[in-house]
Every structure is written in structure tokens, then in C-alpha cells.
Amino acid sequence: GIITEAWMRIQVRPKFRASAGVTFPSFEAGAEGARQVVQSKLWPANCRLLDPVEAATAAGLDGAQALLVIGFESSDVPQGDFMRQAVAIARDAGGKVADDSIIISDEPGRATGREGSVGAWRDSFINAPYQRNITTGLGLVEDTLETAVTWDQWPKLDAAVREAIQNAMNHSCRGGTVTCRFTHVYPDGPAPYFTFSGFGQRGGELEAHQEIKRAASEAIMATGGTITHHHAVGRLHKPWYQGESPDLFLEVLRAAKGRVDGRGVMNPGVLFDG
Template sequence: MIEGVKQQKWWGWGEDGLAYRYEDKPKFPAFVQKMVGIDVTRPVKPIPPFSSLDVPASQLSDDLHAKFDEILGAKYVQTDDETRVVHAYGKGVRDLIRIRKGDLGRVPDVVLYPGTQDEVEKLLDAAVAADAVVIPFGGGSNIVASLEAEPGESRQVISVNMGRLSKVLEIDETSGLAHIQAGVFGPDMEDQLNARGWTMGHHPDSFVWSTLGGWIATRSSGMQSDKYGDISDICRGLTMVMPGQVLSLRPLPSSSSGPSVREMVLGSEGRLGIITSAWVNVHRIPEVRELQAYFFPTYEDGLKACEQIVASDAAVMMARVSDPIETQYIMANGKKSGRVSSLANKAIQRIMLQKGWDLENIAMSFIGFEGSANHVRYEKGLVGKIVKENGGLGVGKGPGTLYDQKKYDTPYIRDFMLDRGLICDVSETTTPWAHAAEIHSVIIERFQQAMDDLGVRGVVFCHLSHSYHSGACQYFTFAIADDSDHQEETYDVAKRVIQQGFMDFHGTVSHHHGVGEEHSPWLEQDISPAGVFIQRKLFEGVDPGSNLNPGKII
């Protein structure tokens, strides 16, 4: 490991020693038992030690090794097994399944840690001159297989870890723009910005373990996108190192210089070059920040309310509503409540029953407000009215505050579940509002049918996570009880049925996880064969030798 560059554990999410715990959540075991028939309290097999893996030897040639040592210094040229394995995959559940059973794929031959743009230029030219494959690496958090080398790749494979390029270089306080190096992780970047009174406002669930360059390269979106925009809105300019040249796009609020090159780089997943820095929109830290919780009698009522909130003058920072099963999941993740909150919960339940709601069918919603105290008061007034008109009920900021504190712990749950033979992952899409309710019910129905056909127990639930003028993103989480040797095949069935459902019912292949290899089978249906033709010509033109992260996207 390189000092100052964070590295995730080789077999799962995040930091060694941190894990999801059910012991302080009294309702969680019963929820899982009811949904998929698994007893999460039963003892689990420990993760095998790293030494039990059969890691293929590095194929880095002595010549290229010497060249990289000269460019970077030997310390920043790593060929040890654990570093190479950590850089072999992202963190999709397929990756976790494979790595746990010792299926390591085509492990990179070397991991490089450049500290300057000049070093990135030199290493890329040296790698391409040796006809090697170059894969930029941010936090390694993607879930779409956008980092792994192609199976059987016979050329040398170079992973370029951007973690030493982690500085906020400049803040243009007049324009609200910051120039930031691409390898910075979310928390480190926000610490540097916050110290000067600014924030970028981009908070994906993977914030702790993902980087600015990775967000740009996958067209990421954070949970506050309703106010701050997706990364494609936030990133206004950038520098990208390409073989033999450097792309430099100045930060501009808008421009009509032909097909947008900035947009071509957004979502390029390392296929056009290595992004070394970007100019991004930044905002003054708001005076007030509040997450209010609401309940609706049904998910459809919650969807309608979100659509109206987005169309209103409220301009909220976040509008999220969970379907009934996800609502039960959120409740099951609650800690044992004290006497006062337990009484309050019972009082809320009584009100819902008096209103004639079916408690198994209710939908929980979090709406986020930011700005001056006056502005937040105004926004809450507007939202409260819309919630009421849609039959909803406000329950205050207690649950929202808890959600806000715990939001980055959630990713650890996938490892916990996999330890217990439960395959969990996610798929998200956007549709126009006109199709939002329909796609939700179709995906649930098709997924359940597929699980019945397979003869396994599975559950899928969903929340609306990001809203736009014309539609919204819905984010589906699924869990399947399968402890067999065929977990990958089972995952494939679930993934296929969900992705095809997106295509059949007006959705896109992915709202914010990108394409990688995982979603590329659906790309033609998403953007039409002509769209794929344009992308192919772009990649072939920029990278005729297919050295830059080949096989991703198309």
C-alpha cells in the first residue's frame, strides 16, 4: 500500500474491520427471515485468508518495469499480489462472488501511482509504445465491471491508481468553481472545500470510497442531485491525458462549440484517456440543512407527490420515496428505540390506522431542504401542502437525521448478506414520469416470476432517488437466497430480467452506474445501433491500438 492512498479490502466493501451489524437492530433478523427465509443469526464461514488465493504472476517485462521506475520512482510501481488483486475488479456482487471463490480474472501486472500530470503523460506514452493495456483506477467502487482486463488479455495490463492526485488546486470564489485533482476521494475533497466554506454537494452512496475522476468517468449521480445536479452538470471543464496529447477543456457555464467534447469524456470509463483534474461547480455551505420524513398510504401516492414537488417552486435538495417493501426494510434497520420514541412510533401508527391505511403498503419518504432559514421554511410549507394533497403525513426530522448519519454504512450490508448466502445488488433506471409507476410494478412482477421459475426465494424493492423536470430515477435493490455454486448464474437471471424490463418499459440502461461490461448487452436497445456506431467510431478513432480500457461500454 502507498502511504496516503486509501485501499479497500480485497474481498469486500471499504475498510477492514468495519462491517454491518444486526445485533443492535432487533427487527432485522425477522425481516430477512420473512422475505427470503434466511436466518441471519446463524454462524458463518470466515473469509479465507489472502494467502489461500492462487494469484497469477505478474507478466510485466523488465524493460517496462525499468521505464516505469524511471518515470515514477520504484516506490510507486507496485507488483505485489494483494495490490494487484485489489485492482482487478470493482465492487459489484459478481465481483464479490468471484473473488471470494478465488476466481481472480486477468489480474493487472502492475499498479502505478503517478503524483503529477507530467508522470501520467509519460507513463501512458510508455505503456502505449509497449502496446500494453491501461486501466485508470479511482476508488474501485464501480459495480458494472468497468475496471477488469478482458479475460485472456495477452498484452501487459497496467492499472493506474490516481490516489496521489488528491488536491483541491484552486477555488474561483467569484464564479463558484473549483479546480480539483481527479484522484481525490469524496470525504477528503469535501474536507478541503469545507475548510474554505464551500461544498460540491455530490454525495453518491459510495462517497467514502469513490473519486472525482471515477464519478466523471461513470457519469455518477449523488443523493443531493435534485439541487446540485448530476456530475455531468457539476463538471464544467477538465484535463485528460491521451496517448501523445492532452485534452484541455476550460470551465465554461455553457458553450455551443459543436458536439460537446466534455460530454464525450463524461461516462467514457477510461476509454478515451486518463482524467487528471476537473473544474467543478461549488456552492457556499448552506446555513440550514434538514431531512424531513413523510409517509404516504401507497408508493404511487409518494411518486405523484415527488413529481409535484419537483414541478413546484420548492427546489428541494432531495426527494426520495421508498416502496412498501423498502419501507419495511428501513424500519427493520432501526435500532431499539427508547420509551419516548417507541410511544411516538405507536402514536404515528395509530394515526395511519385511523386514516384507514394498510401498514403493509405504506411508503416512506425523505425530502431534503437546504438554504437560509427563511428559504427552508418556505420550501417546507410548499412541500407540506403537496404531501397533504396526496394523502401523506409528515413525521418530523428524527428519521431523516438518523438516515443522514448512517447513509455511508449501508454498502457494508452486501458483504454481510453474501456471508449468509444472500446475493444482493442494485439496478437503477430513469423513465419519463408517465412511465414511472408502470416500470416499478413491471420490474417487481418480472423479478418475482424469474425467482419462482428458478425455484429460489428473492425479494426486490425500490425507491425513487433522483428527480428531473420530465421524469425520475428509480433504484431497485434485490436479494436472492442462493448459497449454491451457481450464484453467478442466479445473479445473471435477476440482472437480465431487470435490465430487459428497463428496455421494454421506457427506461435507460443505467441512470448513474455507467455501462462497463455489465450493461453493454443492452446498449443498442438503449441508444439504438446508430448510437453505438457513433461511440465505436469515437473509441476506435482516439485509441486505434485498443490500449485504453478495451471492452468497456461497447
């Protein structure tokens, strides 16, 4: 649509910050630790879990440990107690973190989360889009896809999506890698973010990407996930979005669009035909 007027919400810049990186012996153990932290209602500003492969490539770990990144921040309230409570919960769930790697700052302007494995992952995350501009030109088929799922369905979804992506890459890219991290974690479930990467056949990169995306999307829908958590829906997600949406909801959405955009000028055919 066309935005003609908008409100802007501003917030006071955080003064109090705290961060920590907690390692776990497996992705499954890390997921349990993350679940316990968010269900404690401490509401961390950052709670991300990296699987062992991503923790190794992006955060410098040994490839056998998952990394749970925890962060708190506030403009008004010191965050040390919240962080200590979150770390205690993570440790009780099997996590390990050295006391000197728990960074708590009550000084304005002092950043946290810039050192150690947490800082290494942060730098890798920021640099990834720039690196992708180079690797895509070299023929690498890579992308990310995300979903959200309840905790009870999470193990099944993780296994199914990894298998679907790997099988598709074996067929279209002669192999490749797939990793996963939690970008958002809620009391009722995580938002897993899968990354795949493999060398495609010259001239067939787009078809390879479509095959991988299709296989992953089918696996997500078959195991209780939603087709997207925050990447939004559009033509790429349309087949699965329509299958996920109740008929009545689509009718209401179509009626609303017909009322405000009767001639179908804005993004025709994106969410539904006609």
C-alpha cells in the same frame, strides 16, 4: 482515460437546512406526491421515495406506508418557506406529516434529517454496504439496479420489473424480496432504484445473480426505461446499452474513440466491439 489536468468546483457549505418525512398510504400515492413536488419547481436538494417494504425495514414504518423524504439546503437563503410549500403540496396529494417532524435549521453546523424515520433510513442507507459484505458471504444473492423513466411509463415499468425479478428469484433462489425507491426525481420522471435479496443455491450464486439481472434488464427495456441512470454502462450493461443507442450515435462514439485512442488501449470492448 488518463486525467492529466482537472478543474475542481467548490461550494460554500450549506448554512440553512430543512428536512421532513411525509408518509403516504401506498407507493403509487407517494409517487404522485413526489411528482407534484418536483413539478412545482421548488427544486429540493433531496427528494426520495421509499416503498412500504423498504420504509418498514430501513425507516421503521409499519409496512403499509410509503415514505417521501424531502430536504432543502442553501449557503445563502433560509429554507423554511420552501419546505413549508413542499409539505403543503405533499399533504394536498394525500401525504401526512406532523408539524413537529418538519425540521428547519438556520444555524451553521446543525444537521437535519438525523431524527425519526428520515434519520433511521439515513443510517440504514449508510450501513447497507457494510452489511452486504457479511450477508454475501452467507450465500445471499442481493444487489441493486436502477433506471429512469417518464411519469406516464412509470406504473407499467414498476409492475413489470418487480414481476420479472420475483419470477427470476423464485426460480434461482427459491424466493426472495424486491423493493423500490426513487433516488432522484425530475419534472419529467423518476429514477427508480430496485433492490433484490434472496438465498441462492450454494455454488450457483453468480448464475442466480445473472439470471435476475438479465430478467430485470429485459423488463426495463420493454417498458420504456433506460438501462442505467447513474450506475454507468460497461460490459454488464452492454447488450441493452447497444440496443438502446441509435446506430448513428454508436458510429460517432466509435469514430471519436478511434481518433483519441486509435490502438484501443483504453477499456477495449466495453461500449462496442472493435
